[in-house]
Amino acid sequence: MRLLFVGDVVGRSGRAAVLQQVPLLRQRWRLDFVVVNGENAAGGFGITEAIVQEFLAVGVDAVTLGNHAFDQREALAFIDRQPRLIRPANYPPGTPGRGAAVIENAAGARLLIVNVLGRIFMEALDDPFAALERELAPFPLGDGCDAVVVDVHAEATSEKWALAHYLDGRASAVIGTHTHAPSADHRILSGGAAFITDVGMTGDYDSVIGMDKDEPLRRFTKRIPSGRFEPAQGPATLCAVAVEIASTGLAKAIAPVRIGGLLNAAAPEFWS
Numbered sequence: 149m150r151l152l153f154v155g156d157v158v159g160r161s162g163r164a165a166v167l168q169q170v171p172l173l174r175q176r177w178r179l180d181f182v183v184v185n186g187e188n189a190a191g192g193f194g195i196t197e198a199i200v201q202e203f204l205a206v207g208v209d210a211v212t213l214g215n216h217a218f219d220q221r222e223a224l225a226f227i228d229r230q231p232r233l234i235r236p237a238n239y240p241p242g243t244p245g246r247g248a249a250v251i252e253n254a255a256g257a258r259l260l261i262v263n264v265l266g267r268i269f270m271e272a273l274d275d276p277f278a279a280l281e282r283e284l285a286p287f288p289l290g291d292g293c294d295a296v297v298v299d300v301h302a303e304a305t306s307e308k309w310a311l312a313h314y315l316d317g318r319a320s321a322v323i324g325t326h327t328h329a330p331s332a333d334h335r336i337l338s339g340g341a342a343f344i345t346d347v348g349m350t351g352d353y354d355s356v357i358g359m360d361k362d363e364p365l366r367r368f369t370k371r372i373p374s375g376r377f378e379p380a381q382g383p384a385t386l387c388a389v390a391v392e393i394a395s396t397g398l399a400k401a402i403a404p405v406r407i408g409g410l411l412n413a414a415a416p417e418f419w420s
């Protein structure tokens with residue numbers, strides 16, 4: 149099974165990369181599933197229903213979120229009618245939407261997708277380990293579903309590694325998001341889970357983590373906000389990972405994908 153997971157899509161430039169590349173990559177690599185982190189898709193903050201629909205229309209199977217999940221207030225309402233939109237599982241009970249979803253593709257393969265938020269250097273939330281336990285229990289790998297991907301949306305690399313080891317053997321892929329900078333440590337863990345600390349953002353890298361440089365620089369140097377954060381508008385680099393999953397549900401290979409924009413290009417050799 150072939151999975152493409154695309155990192156945090158930032159603003160218009162990131163969305164354009166998704167809309168252009170996903171249909172091409174689906175075909176070129178005969179992808180079974182495409183999952184996109186969309187927490188920054190609407191002007192850098194949250195996501196709208198129109199954007200979710202645009203993504204699904206070009207071949208995205210599901211959209212995960214993060215700490216910016218509800219920055220667009222409309223998400224609190226539409227998330228309940230959008231079963232392919234997944235917010236962090238460790239929000240308090242009663243939060244609209246779902247922290248996990250099983251998506252079935254045209255060939256009948258079933259992918260469980262879970263999203264959790266870290267707690268280090270982030271807002272206080274419920275325990276992500278306990279939330280994962282709860283979400284994974286009904287869908288054991290190879291029984292309730294054919295593959296499991298967990299989007300670990302966290303700031304601290306230590307917490308991401310710990311969550312990955314905790315999930316190893318029970319997840320096909322543990323994909324770090326949120327920092328907006330791709331890490332070079334993609335690998336298969338000893339128990340068979342594919343892992344990367346952070347997949348990187350899909351946005352303009354001539355920026356401060358996707359935002360136009362001027363306002364972040366003013367805030368860092370003068371401390372006083374003097375404008376809004378706006379997404380940088382240059383061409384995006386689509387940052388993703390390609391994961392090949394065996395019939396056991398464990399991963400066989402993982403490789404970075406970088407297309408367009410300022411970063412060096414990368415593509416999985418095992419799909420060429």
Ligand SMILES: [Fe+2]
Nearest residue numbers: 156187188326
């Ligand atoms: Fe993000």
Ligand SMILES: [Fe+2]
Nearest residue numbers: 214215216326
């Ligand atoms: Fe985030």
